[in-house]
Amino acid sequence: MGFYNTVYCDYPLPDSYAEDYGFQTKDLDCGSKKYWISEEGELLLEDDSDNDEDSEDVYSVVPFHGVLSMYTRIFRVIHDPPVAVVLDDEETTLVQSEYLEYRMTFTHGQVERVERSKHWYSWSFLDATGCYTSTSSVSDDELERLLAIELEKPDNRRIVIEHEEEPEPVPVPPSYTIAISLRNFWTRSKSCALTASSKNMKVRGNGKVF
Numbered sequence: 001m002g003f004y005n006t007v008y009c010d011y012p013l014p015d016s017y018a019e020d021y022g023f024q025t026k027d028l029d030c031g032s033k034k035y036w037i038s039e040e041g042e043l044l045l046e047d048d049s050d051n052d053e054d055s056e057d058v059y060s061v062v063p064f065h066g067v068l069s070m071y072t073r074i075f076r077v078i079h080d081p082p083v084a085v086v087l088d089d090e091e092t093t094l095v096q097s098e099y100l101e102y103r104m105t106f107t108h109g110q111v112e113r114v115e116r117s118k119h120w121y122s123w124s125f126l127d128a129t130g131c132y133t134s135t136s137s138v139s140d141d142e143l144e145r146l147l148a149i150e151l152e153k154p155d156n157r158r159i160v161i162e163h164e165e166e167p168e169p170v171p172v173p174p175s176y177t178i179a180i181s182l183r184n185f186w187t188r189s190k191s192c193a194l195t196a197s198s199k200n201m202k203v204r205g206n207g208k209v210f
Helices: 018-019 141-150 180-187
Strands: 004-010 023-024 034-037 043-046 060-061 064-077 086-088 090-107 112-128 158-161 192-196 201-205
Touching: 004 064, 064 112, 112 141, 141 158
Parallel strands: 004 034, 086 158
Antiparallel strands: 004 023, 023 064, 034 043, 043 060, 064 090, 086 090, 090 112, 192 201
């Protein structure tokens, strides 16, 4: 994923619930810094030079001028009771993943406009360690089909996704390139007469050219 900065937003967003989550951005200097967008729309940079945990946070205004893209992913368990998914022999919980991306236009460090640029939903899996993962072992359509079956049950909802072994690669026979040197060409084509000029070249004779 590379380096990015974290942005927290108190400024009103098109989706108010998204204000409770942190965002990532690569449009500022990617130095793993923390930025805040205040209720008034000011872009603030947190001063991380003081390592004293008891000291108050210090912020400075960033005179950013341009478009800032920031994105986040929100995970939710939307089924009650939750749907268990056995993924590659590991017990996980099915969660909904919501991707949100906003474009915020700044003029000298002040928000002028905000718009949602990307928004979609997908499925993820919450494992025992609290990490969210995805899988390519099952298509979205197949997962939706299995989920519809489990949702008919009042409880004990459980989907088992078998890991498909990749087929053994079919060996490809080696290809051979036969190169005939110019000397061999002349040797095997003694019966050919070759005439050349500055404009064209012709081969004539009753012998075969290999």
